Amino acid sequence: MRYLPLTEVDRREMLGVIGAKSIDELFRDVPASAVLGGKIAGLPDHQGELEVERAFQAYAAKNLSPGSVPFFIGGGAYRHHVPATVDYMIQRGEFLTSYTPYQPEITQGTLQYLFEFQTQITLLTGMEVANASMYDGSTGTSEAVLMANRVTRRHKALISGGLHPQYRSIIETTAKWEGFKAAVTAVDAGGLEDLIAQVDKETSCVVVQNPSFFGHVRDFTKLAEACHAAGALLIVVVTEVVSLGLLKPPGEMGADIVVCEGQSIGNGLGFGGPYVGLFATRDKYMRQMPGRLVGETVDADGKRGFVLTLSTREQHIRREKATSNICTNAGLCALAFTVHLTLLGEAGFRRLAEINHAKASELADRVSAIPGVKLLNDSFFNEFTVRLPKPAAPVVEALAAKRILGGLPVSRLLPDDPSVENLLLLAATETATEEGMGPLVAALKEVL
Amino acid sequence: MVQSLDRSQGREGGSAGGVAAGPTDTHGTFTGNRALQIEEPLIFEMGQPGRCGVDLPEPPKVKDRFNGLRRSGEVGLPGLSEPQVVQHYTRLSQKNYAIDMGVYPLGSCTMKHNPRINEKVARLPGIGDLHPLQPVSTVQGALELIDRLAHWLKTLTGMPAVAMSPAAGAHGEMCGMMAIAAALEAKGERAQRRIVLAPESAHGTNPATAAALGFTVKPIPANDRGRVDLAALKAALGPDVAAIMLTNPNTCGLFESEIVEISKAVHAVGAYFYCDGANFNAIVGRVRPGDLGVDCMHINLHKTFSTPHGGGGPGAGPVVLSAALAPYAPYPWIVKQGDKWTVAEDGGALKSLGVEGTPLGRLKAFHGQMGMFTRALAYIMSHGADGLKQVAEDAVLSANYVMAALGDTMSPAFEGPCMHEALFDDRFLKGTGVSTLDFAKAMIDEGYHPMTMYFPLVVHGAMLIEPTESVAKEDLDQFIGALRSLTARAKTGTAAEAFKAAPLYSPRRRLDETLAARKPILRWKPSNNPPDDPMKQAAE
């Protein structure tokens, strides 16, 4: 077995040093009833690298690769170009095969990039402090609600109808089992909801998304003011982080907590994970944040260095009183994010956002020119919603049959809401080309 | 005053602020660099306007549709060219210790070899680039792959069901404990069963998870053999107990030899048995938790199944479930109908598929950590049933070898045999002036990552060594030799000062954690100048 360095000779020698006759002796604390005679039945034996790779190629062959076809799906995960440097960097063994930086003397690499990452997140969001990442945007949003409940000592979260439906489900699940109220508003496909009237003295937070799940770009300044007047926090969720290259950041609208899905920068689609959650807030709430934090300090020689800090919030110290049970973060995905964003820099990041918006604008104009198709958005970044003259799910299936991945039928995520049955969510990023848009528009005309 | 102490990697009461200066390093080079160790500024101190590490085409001019919400100022990101970016991160990487460099004996973390074929297959077009919401008809292979891994996990654990979506071990714990709460609710017992029992030696995530769900955590003491005190457990059990959360093999590296009695006693009072599967590597392929009476157990794919730790994530924490808890598994459910794979993402879909179930809800967007599933399955297929059994045996053999080879000079906390990790306490350092922390920091100078320190708390000055199956015997022998040498030095009684000055040869010496916590600096600002930047001084 290529991964196991011990030889039979080694094993015999080691047993000799231990003073055991056989390996079974070392397992003598296992109750007799649970001892298996041999290896576990019904599973194949080991295979070589070639055989393993072939098996995975066979799995891959049964899927339709987005890179090989016209592709316009978003809905919380976006297809972007990831520079080759990013993937090379995260595969360096010193990053890939290192653990949480518990020993700062020999993990300054991880600690410094996380410090840089935290800084980048505060800049993107317009916030004051950011943690070293969450599992992803969806779980981070639920953690933000829990944090708001702690800060306000209230137990009612008001959830926008423009929040990603799966994010909303996660908050509802957390609310059910952790014991708070998730007040859910009607689905807001038109981008017109006004939640101000619903913010009351029991509200711990309002959770909105920008651009919304349906693509609308909203100003939440007044909502933030209403939240603060009522003693509640405003949580702004961003699932397409590239939008922050051109849009007014949530921090400037008065957000108290900002959660982003960071996948778009540096991380491939990967069928949904692992992604990276970005989590930022105000200085005054620093000690109520979940997750790891890296801080600057000096070493015994007076040289600048970085450490994990404010750990007393965390589960390994506070146990049942911790701010969260989170232990793992998304370190390597955060590295991919920060390397890609460093490559982009100010100029590249803004230009990337401009290209995304230009492509989406073109797609919106062309698709909405198809007879019977209506664009629901006055505003959007790189994703928008159109109403089709018939249910969207079979249309998307028909497009897939033509090898076109032509958007997300909203009913996939909101199956019980008949008002969204005809809605199609389309995204265009810098990866969209004329060779993709042309066939999409032609096929849509054909199918509709 | 009741203290909650740091139970992680070795930070004892004293602060780095009190670190002895020791023999100081003079850094007598112009740059401050030392050969391969290059001092590296922050990206924010390197950027220049006009530099960029990507070439993007000029975008067509369009009238923006941002509802008047265009960003007014700059983001503030630095501009660097590609070679600068490559050098920056390469230099940073060289300040990290890693599995790829040597023994990484961090107990309870299972730092085993991370094969690169796993990385390769996770990036194959058609796997690594799939969108999670593509039509299900276009991702049949991906769903089959997830189900294949699920099959392995169920078979290896002897459990009938598995929830794949949790993002990490702690998330899996949340999933498992929610499933228990859901089962109690279905029986109308949720209001009455408010107590969760957990051994004093439990991982911090266990009480954190239980408390988040509104349970009251009651600690169970250990006996002098380092196992759960069965009599104390039985005394604590009653109609108000929801579950026990137990790690097995436990955090002392020992198999809970009375586990069958424990699970019987727990079930006898109508409670559930949550097993923390962090230490599954010790028994994979040899013992099935399902045969021990477990109701649910999370599996850290980044431990037992070698998905890379990546500087602290991402992980993946699928949870295997007993028949009693299986109906409550969260969405999504992957179901095969005829020869087609489908994904049930809501109750209506389950019904239309004719599948029974009352899921507890949703814990994560999409379908879980697919990239980790791919790597774990590649690892599992490479080993096969025969290789995995050998993994457990070699891991246990190596830990016992370390314990035997050091037992006469260091002080094992409990009598062996141990499982996959060997636990020592600090009795052997008594009177030397050297603490567990000092001992660990001295290991850094010998070229090793220290073991887990001060965890579990039930042992004074704990040192938890988990060599894993990936270390060759000659490397284990060198590691043992280094620890024996350090032990001998400590025992001279005159080496305390030298130990307190360690490490000397690492990219940084001991860091002042008190300063970091008292005046938190969590981001770079133009005003934070590095305290000692030789290049800046030279330029002035």
Place this chain on the structure above:
Amino acid sequence: MAVVKYSEEHEWIRVEGDTGTIGITQYAQEQLGDVVFVDVPAAGRKVAKGESVAVVESVKAASDIYSPVSGEVVEANAALAESPGDVNLEPMGKGWFFKLTIADKSELDELMDEAGYATFLKSLG
């Protein structure tokens, strides 16, 4: 004259009239190590004897502080936000945590005096 009493949780209370000033003992600060943060209760908060009212943190540990008597908080030591190290330097002086008006002076009888606390510390070994 001010009376100082001690709890088994290593808190002290200095009684002056109806007002009690509360902090942690020399022994407690030694156990904690360098204090990096203290979370003190806001003025006006009513606290019950034994209620968790404050948190003191070192780099490695967080400790709950329980009020040794019932009462209403009248002042918190705001200076600790800037200089938490005062708890290490002068635990019974400028490192105090908060002041309260004592609701029931008979609760003081359940606490130890200085000699009693010294004996208690010895019993801890």
